[in-house]
């Protein structure tokens with residue numbers, strides 16, 4: 001039985017803001033599910049409905065087999081960790097962590113065991129007597145996590161808990177949350193707008209936009225086999241390159257003709273899916289790492305004629321921004337690039353890695 005099931009959830013705010021629309025999602029017991037999407041796509045609204053802080057207009061929320069739509073927040077057995085931590089400034093770290101247990105009149109001995117256990121897991125053992133103002137940002141977020149952990153809830157809801165931390169702390173705490181989740185066997189629903197964070201943390205990733213879920217799958221699947229153009233473009237840095245092209249039947253196969261006139265023979269394993277598109281325009285997606293400027297041009301390749309517009313050196317690799325006719329795209333190149341703006345280049349495309357999208361629906365064809 002899933003730990004959490006959302007069925008046809010809808011929420012429209014006054015002023016006709018449709019925050020969540022036709023949302024269906026299942027989270028398995030012990031799973032870390034990450035919902036990722038751009039700012040304003042409805043992530044917080046979804047969490048607040050699960051927590052009982054907001055009522056859906058329609059649809060059901062089922063926790064551990066029980067429909068909880070009418071259940072008050074305090075009886076839902078979920079703990080929410082917010083972006084800002086929201087700690088009580090006048091209470092010590094110990095009392096902040098103990099707060100929910102005190103409300104429930106948990107015996108002091110039990111409170112002490114749970115608070116010290118959580119503090120130990122989170123590396124807060126030495127700062128239990130301090131007030132939140134005397135902590136670093138990372139420590140404050142750990143206290144916020146501690147407050148949730150001591151409650152031993154059936155479900156953790158985490159709303160962008162790392163978004164206010166610097167990059168280094170973010171990376172550290174991200175790894176800690178993942179380890180903690182595994183150690184506790186906790187069921188977590190974690191929302192973020194950071195696609196890299198989602199890919200690194202989630203056992204599965206749910207990609208959301210404009211109140212709707214576009215795809216729910218393991219990180220490798222959403223990356224390699226995106227359901228549609230939105231998912232394809234949202235995941236990956238630099239983003240996937242998109243080209244318009246026309247599918248034509250050619251001698252012994254199918255070809256894709258780009259706007260620049262370059263013709264690419266479509267690999268045979270895509271023929272069946274693309275045959276109905278012969279004579280029509282499609283969008284083709286190519287990831288920056290599936291194009292190359294180097295000498296390692298093995299595999300099924302086609303070269304394009306392009307000009308370099310910008311080079312972003314990252315040390316171990318470079319992002320080379322190119323233009324071919326009206327098409328602009330980025331190639332991820334190993335090592336420092338020897339190219340400079342204005343140079344001509346012949347990037348090679350690994351054609352077996354191309355994905356095709358229906359130009360009208362945006363759905364992936366193959």
Ligand code: ATP
Pocket residue numbers: 013014015017018019037038039040041042043044045046193
């Ligand atoms: P962010 O990542 O920026 O926090 P989000 O994905 O969590 O965004 P929500 O906060 O759920 O998105 O908001 C979804 C939509 O609903 C947005 O258009 C937002 O402006 C709107 N919205 C949120 N809360 C309310 C409210 N109380 N009243 C009216 N509109 C709201």
